[in-house]
Amino acid sequence: MRVGVLTGGGDCPGLNAVIRAIVRKGVQEYGYEFTGFRDGWHGPLEGDTVPLDIPAVRGILPRGGTILGSSRTNPLKAENGVRRVKDNLAKYEVDALIAIGGEDTLGVATALSDEYGVPCVGVPKTIDNDLAATDYTFGFDTAVNIATEAIDRLHTTAESHMRVLVVEVMGRHAGWIALHSGLAGGANAILIPEQRFDLDQVCAWVESRFKIRYAPIVVVAEGAMPKDGDMVLKDQTLDSFGHVRLSGVGEWLAKEIERRTGKEARTTVLGHVQRGGTPSAFDRWLATRFGLHAIDAVRDQDWGKMVALRGTEIVRVPLRDATTQLKTVDPRLYTEAGVFFG
Numbered sequence: 538m539r540v541g542v543l544t545g546g547g548d549c550p551g552l553n554a555v556i557r558a559i560v561r562k563g564v565q566e567y568g569y570e571f572t573g574f575r576d577g578w579h580g581p582l583e584g585d586t587v588p589l590d591i592p593a594v595r596g597i598l599p600r601g602g603t604i605l606g607s608s609r610t611n612p613l614k615a616e617n618g619v620r621r622v623k624d625n626l627a628k629y630e631v632d633a634l635i636a637i638g639g640e641d642t643l644g645v646a647t648a649l650s651d652e653y654g655v656p657c658v659g660v661p662k663t664i665d666n667d668l669a670a671t672d673y674t675f676g677f678d679t680a681v682n683i684a685t686e687a688i689d690r691l692h693t694t695a696e697s698h699m700r701v702l703v704v705e706v707m708g709r710h711a712g713w714i715a716l717h718s719g720l721a722g723g724a725n726a727i728l729i730p731e732q733r734f735d736l737d738q739v740c741a742w743v744e745s746r747f748k749i750r751y752a753p754i755v756v757v758a759e760g761a762m763p764k765d766g767d768m769v770l771k772d773q774t775l776d777s778f779g780h781v782r783l784s785g786v787g788e789w790l791a792k793e794i795e796r797r798t799g800k801e802a803r804t805t806v807l808g809h810v811q812r813g814g815t816p817s818a819f820d821r822w823l824a825t826r827f828g829l830h831a832i833d834a835v836r837d838q839d840w841g842k843m844v845a846l847r848g849t850e851i852v853r854v855p856l857r858d859a860t861t862q863l864k865t866v867d868p869r870l871y872t873e874a875g876v877f878f879g
């Protein structure tokens with residue numbers, strides 16, 4: 538048996554830990570061979586491969602990024618994409634594919650598996666934690682830790698200057714990173730994409746903090762939006778690669794707070810810092826367990842499935858369940874956090 542492995546979409550701490558676990562268990566316990574496909578679905582589409590064996594995965598557990606590279610290439614949108622993928626799998630004598638990715642990457646795996654008979658198993662990843670059908674994705678814990686440390690540091694500089702500090706974190710469609718890091722870091726307001734925010738309310742929270750000589754920290758997810766009427770942001774735009782670019786809600790918010798309250802405000806955009814570097818112990822643990830269970834799914838020829846965390850158990854769920862809806866923040870969790878606002 539030869540198994541192909543690819544990592545697609547935005548990178549995420551823990552990808553290398555998954556690859557290592559798949560290869561270690563696959564070689565040692567099942568005698569499988571592996572082919573690494575470079576840069577997500579670009580690899581099988583163009584026949585771009587890298588050797589993948591035990592020496593190749595040695596020492597990669599604590600390393601961020603992915604030794605296989607990543608991209609957002611979608612073979613379903615390429616000319617004769619499915620045919621080319623199938624031809625390359627045949628050419629490299631690959632019997633099964635493990636796709637490690639988020640909604641888009643796993644969406645391709647779902648279609649290839651369910652509609653075109655390509656034997657695929659999926660592993661969920663995203664720092665945003667917005668994939669349905671799994672309690673957590675690896676990368677999220679690391680991102681939350683990075684954001685929390687940043688908020689801790691921003692508290693002291695905000696207090697020294699009695700300024701408002703706005704921290705923009707990742708999360709285009711879901712506010713998980715904002716909610717968890719905001720709670721862990723003691724933010725005075727947390728703004729998430731799931732709930733349009735009221736700028737007057739945010740300014741009232743900010744002012745109430747100044748009354749007790751306490752400099753406020755506002756955590757805002759990049760996809761958060763003000764209620765109608767307050768919207769002066771440009772709409773989402775596409776860059777020259779066709780990727781969605783958001784237009785800087787953090788900067789806009791700091792300017793508006795300053796204008797409306799007369800308090801000095803600054804913005805920190807954490808950006809890709811949240812995605813880089815070494816994974817946390819939790820993410821290494823989760824990624825490793827996902828890898829071990831993904832290769833078991835291959836052994837069982839359980840195609841069209843994704844490994845997922847349910848409580849403390851790793852289970853298999855239909856890939857389709859993970860790619861047809863997003864897991865957004867439950868309004869009850871957001872309401873619960875509200876006791877700390879203002």
Ligand code: F6P
Pocket residue numbers: 547548663664665707708709759780812
């Ligand atoms: O992985 C998801 C994510 O981190 C989003 O929160 C963010 O908007 C996006 O990736 C940015 O990705 P890139 O800059 O690689 O296009």
